[in-house]
Amino acid sequence: MTSSDVNRPSNPLLASWATPFGIPPFESIAPEHYRPAFDAAIAEQQAEIDAIAGNAETPTFANTIEAMERSGATLKRVGGVFFNLAGSHTNDAIQAVEREMAPRLAKHRNSIFMNEALFRRVDALHRNRDDLGLSPEQARVLDRYHTIFVRAGARLGPQDKQRLAEITERLAALGTQFSQNVLADEKAYRLVLETEEDLAGLPSFLREAAAQAAADCGLPGKYVITLSRSSIEPFLQFSSRRDLRERAFKAWASRGEGGGATDNTAIVAEMVRLRAERAKLLGYETFADFKLADTMAKTPAAVLALLNEVWGPARRRAMQERDDLQAHAQAKGDNIVIEPWDWRYYAEQVRIAKHDLDEAAIKPYFQLERIVEAAFETANRLFGLRFEELQDFPRYHPDIRAWKVTGGDGALVGIFIGDYFARASKRSGAWMSAFRSQEKLTGNIRPIIVNVMNFSKGGPGEPSLLSFDDARTLFHEFGHALHGLLSDVTYPLLAGTSVSTDFVELPSQLYEHWLSQPEILRRYATHAKTGEPIPETLLKRLTDARNFNQGFATVEYLASAFVDIDFHRLVDPGNVDVAAFERASLERIGMPGEIIMRHRTPHFTHVFSGDGYSSGYYSYLWSEVLDADAFNAFEETGNAFDRDTAEKLKWYIYSAGNLRDPADAYRAFRGRLPTAEALLAKRGLTAPGSEEA
Structure with missing residues (x-):
């Protein structure tokens, strides 16, 4: 294919988008458009990078760092569309492109961050950074680029660079296959x-x-x-x-371990081995040491200290819960021993007995439409945002919705897309992503942010009802969305959620707290049939039961975090027996037989569908230490919507992207770093043997 073919205007991914707010023209894009668009975009950025690296002028921030930040605009645009749809509305043709492009894109990234001439320019700037007259944001961008280059292998010799490149390309291919295997098992x-x-x-x-x-x-x-x-x-x-x-x-x-074409155990073993080799090439003892060096936690020891601090109280609570379930089953005349498939069934009955709280009675009060409105109302009260639903805009599926988001001054903040329902073309879970990120380097670029969920769709003419956990998930992901929407930085590298994994969950987990505020529930938890607000007695019972079954929830989460970090602390994994290693890791911590990991290894997409949360599943707990303490800042004022506290939260957390080191950002908001005490109190785990709050 010639270059004129690839750049032909008929490819909607490469043409100008005359769409509302620059939303991608989804209805015009077909799977056959992606390969030529990627070809053109990669070639375009490669030419841009070659020009920067080959520039005969002395390196400056403008001709090197800013030039890199401006490069790859087409690739960002194409990749933003493709990878969002690969997760939320895929098909066989898209999956074939995904398998082909994963190693190619890894190779392209290697060609940038292992480019010796380019790194010499970045390194020279970094050495002389104190004499360049940079703004704090520019200094942060330079420092982040230097770190990225070094961690990508820029300082390695030719042979080690070649091997590291082979590893990263193979890991990209394996991660894609892992994800597709899980989706295939779920779909089947x-x-x-x-x-x-x-x-x-x-x-x-x-x-x-x-x-x-x-x-x-x-x-x-x-x-x-x-x-x-x-x-x-x-x-x-x-x-x-x-x-x-x-x-x-x-x-x-058992998703991902069926023994056939979609079995992921061999993929996990190879990924663990390759990650360990990658870490050694870069001078680290283990992959966990390498991955955590660029996070708030810094070391595996710090991660394990937190996991172990919470594990003991959580396990004790879970064992009390198990005994309650067993006693309830026996009292009913059910002559069984509690197994993992029994836990939720008997827990619901015990919850009714202890708290007079029946999920079937709660759920009609949590309509998807009303909870979306509650999330918007919270954003309005905290940050002054307004949401206007769009009716005429490009859709990749009939179910998606979009809103124009404006600030208190009426100026456009961004576009928010909601994709809420489960379908066979969508991977499981819930997530936030961006079709376009905020930045000011190339103009006042406003973000296009999407939340993707997997809620069950109501029948024809019926509202879609959520569990309280579903509603909390919606608030969680909308917290991520606000992190992207409120971003206010100049440089793309620092925008929105581009922060360390153990800080990125702070805005999302913190946002969950507002769902539980009585004034929000009274207004938005309304009955699907009658429209009546949730009764005060039911609201009180719901609040009183907030820590019910918290031992179970914490144990299933922590088990996954322990297994993740254990896999990646292996110095020499060899051909690790994945199932046996998982069992041994769980036995070491005394995992209750009645509970399984929230995400077992063969379908642990957080950790093995890419590098995002590898050695990083602990991040939810680390961020929860922050979010429990951060919400206390509001409680200390006596007003969950305190304007001054919200303004500080917006300035230092939600809009700041990666302008500061995460610890510095949190200190700027709160005045200090937190301890785990607020987290233990939030989960009701502070006093072993105590009843739920």
Whole structure:
């Protein structure tokens, strides 16, 4: 294909976008457009990088760092569209492009950050940084670029560079295959329910969602449970058919280890081995040492100290919870020993007995539409944002929605896209991403931010109902969205969520706190049928039960974090037996047999679908230490929406991107760094043996 072919205006990814607010023209983009667009974009940036590296002039911040920041605009645009759709609305053609492009893009990145001439220019600037008259933001950008180059292998000799390049390209290919295997297993499974006996125990909202899932699968008149968390978790919670619970749970737990083409165990073993080799090439003893050096935690020892501090209280609480479940089952006359597929079922019954709180009674008060409005109202009260829904804009799926976001002065802040429902073309989980990030280097570029969820869709004419956990997930991801929308930096490298993994969860987890504020719940938790607000008695019971089953929730999370860090602390993994290593890691911490990891290794996409959270799943807990303390800053004022505190939060956290070291950013907001005490109190784990708050 000639260069004129690749740059032809008929490729919508390469043409100008005359769309509302520059939203990608999704309806015009076909899978065959991606390869030529990537070809053109990579070639364009390579030429830009070659010009910077080959510049005969003395390196300056403008002709080197700013020039790099301006490079790759087309690649960012193409990649932003492609990788968002590869996660949220994929197909066989897109997956084929993804498998091809993952190692190619890794190779392209290596060609930039292992470029000797380019690194000499960056290194020279870094050595003389105190004499360049840089602004604080420019100094931060220079420092981050230097760190990225060094961690990418810029200082290695030719042979080591070549080997490191081979490793990163292979890891990119493996991560893509891992993710696609998990999606294939999730897509292939459906538990079809046909008789009233199959539906025993299921409340109306779950029956309606299962009927809609069946219709989506081409099975009208039947009911389908999928491996989407919003489908299977309530099934495990309510189904009185223990045999069906066991069957569905085992399918859920064994994603990625079916022994066939989608089995991920060999992929995990190779990735762990290659990551360890990568770390050694870069001068670190283990991959965990390498990965954590550029985070708030800094070392595996600091991570393990936090995990161990919380593990003891959490495990003790979980064992008390197990005993309660076992006693309840026996009192009912169920002659069973609690197994993992029983936990949610009996926990729901114990919650009703202890707190008079029935999920089936709660769920009608949590309508998706109203919780979206609650998230917007919270953003308005904290940050002065307003949301106007768009009706006419390009969509990649009929279900997506979009809002124009403006500030208190009426100026455009950005565009927010919501993609809320589970479907076979979407990977599981919930996440925030950007089709376009904020920056001011090339103009006043406003962000286009998307939240992707996997909620069960209500039937025709019926509202989509959320569990309280679903509602919390929506607030969590919207916290990430605000981190992207409120970004106010000049340089793209520092924009929005471009911060360390153990800091990036602070804005999202902190935002969850506002969902639980009584004034928000009173206004937005309204009954789907009657429109009545949630009764005060039910609101109190919901608040009183906020730490119910917290031992279980903390243990299943911590187990995953321990296994992640243990894999990556291996000095010489060899051909590690993945299943045996997972078992040994769990045995070491005394994992209760009635609970499994929240994400077992063969489907642990946080850690193995890419490098994002490798050695970093602890980040949610690390950030929770921060968020529990940060919300205390509001509570200390007596007003959860205190304007002065919110302004500091916006300035130092939500809008600041990576302008500062994370620890400095938190100190600037709070005046000090926190301890784990606020986190233990938030989870109700401060006093072993105490009842839920």
